[in-house]
Amino acid sequence: MSTNIVWHHTTITKEDRRKRNGHHSCVLWFTGLSGSGKSTVANAVSKKLFELGIQNYVLDGDNIRHGLNKDLGFSAKDRTENIRRIGEVAKLFVDSGQFVLTAFISPFAQDRELVRSLVENNEFIEIYVKCPLEECEKRDPKGLYKKARNGEIRDFTGIDSPYEEPVSPELTIETHLHSIEECVNKVIAYLRDRHFIKGES
Ligand SMILES: Nc1ncnc2c1ncn2[C@@H]1O[C@H](COP(=O)(O)OS(=O)(=O)O)[C@@H](OP(=O)(O)O)[C@H]1O
Numbered sequence: 085m086s087t088n089i090v091w092h093h094t095t096i097t098k099e100d101r102r103k104r105n106g107h108h109s110c111v112l113w114f115t116g117l118s119g120s121g122k123s124t125v126a127n128a129v130s131k132k133l134f135e136l137g138i139q140n141y142v143l144d145g146d147n148i149r150h151g152l153n154k155d156l157g158f159s160a161k162d163r164t165e166n167i168r169r170i171g172e173v174a175k176l177f178v179d180s181g182q183f184v185l186t187a188f189i190s191p192f193a194q195d196r197e198l199v200r201s202l203v204e205n206n207e208f209i210e211i212y213v214k215c216p217l218e219e220c221e222k223r224d225p226k227g228l229y230k231k232a233r234n235g236e237i238r239d240f241t242g243i244d245s246p247y248e249e250p251v252s253p254e255l256t257i258e259t260h261l262h263s264i265e266e267c268v269n270k271v272i273a274y275l276r277d278r279h280f281i282k283g284e285s
Pocket residue numbers: 117118119123145146149158162163164166167187188189190191226228237238239240241245
């Protein structure tokens with residue numbers, strides 16, 4: 085596929101952009117069941133980072149599937165391609181010197197590992213948004229679990245499509261046990277402790 089295509093190095097490097105921004109750049113990869121709280125926590129962390137003057141952007145499942153990935157459905161093959169493309173986009177954000185927060189179910193461990201391998205060692209932070217299926221189903225913010233139980237939606241994660249739990253994520257947040265604010269603080273504390281952002285946790 086890529087015959088006759090040569091990688092073109094940019095004049096301004098990732099390091100130049102990081103220096104100008106005054107901070108590191110990385111991927112905060114939120115993964116978890118539908119309704120576990122990926123979007124809610126990612127957006128709240130994004131707001132906090134914004135207030136701290138950190139360049140960041142949220143890539144959200146529903147939004148990406150309206151545009152870039154609107155040709156993809158929810159078969160295992162399409163989910164893998166969904167995550168691969170998002171991984172490539174996330175890599176571009178890291179290269180641009182920004183934090184990128186992604187909120188996708190990303191149910192397959194192998195797909196998440198592929199994204200990890202696209203960026204450098206300290207640039208991928210996997211955040212497992214842990215919440216029991218029963219609680220996600222109770223929340224059902226979009227009414228999708230109800231539809232899945234009624235058979236109106238097929239291949240729904242947690243119902244008739246698998247979710248592979250992260251084995252050793254950088255961070256786990258348990259949204260059925262802790263408030264949104266507590267979950268956000270845990271992410272920010274992690275970033276401070278690892279010197280991704282300045283300040284004491
Ligand atoms: N079959 C099926 N399974 C799971 N989810 C479904 C399905 N059909 C539609 N939706 C809605 O799509 C959102 C998940 O999209 P993602 O791109 O995050 O999925 S994946 O990572 O490719 O598995 C998911 O959004 P979140 O609730 O934000 O996770 C659902 O709203």
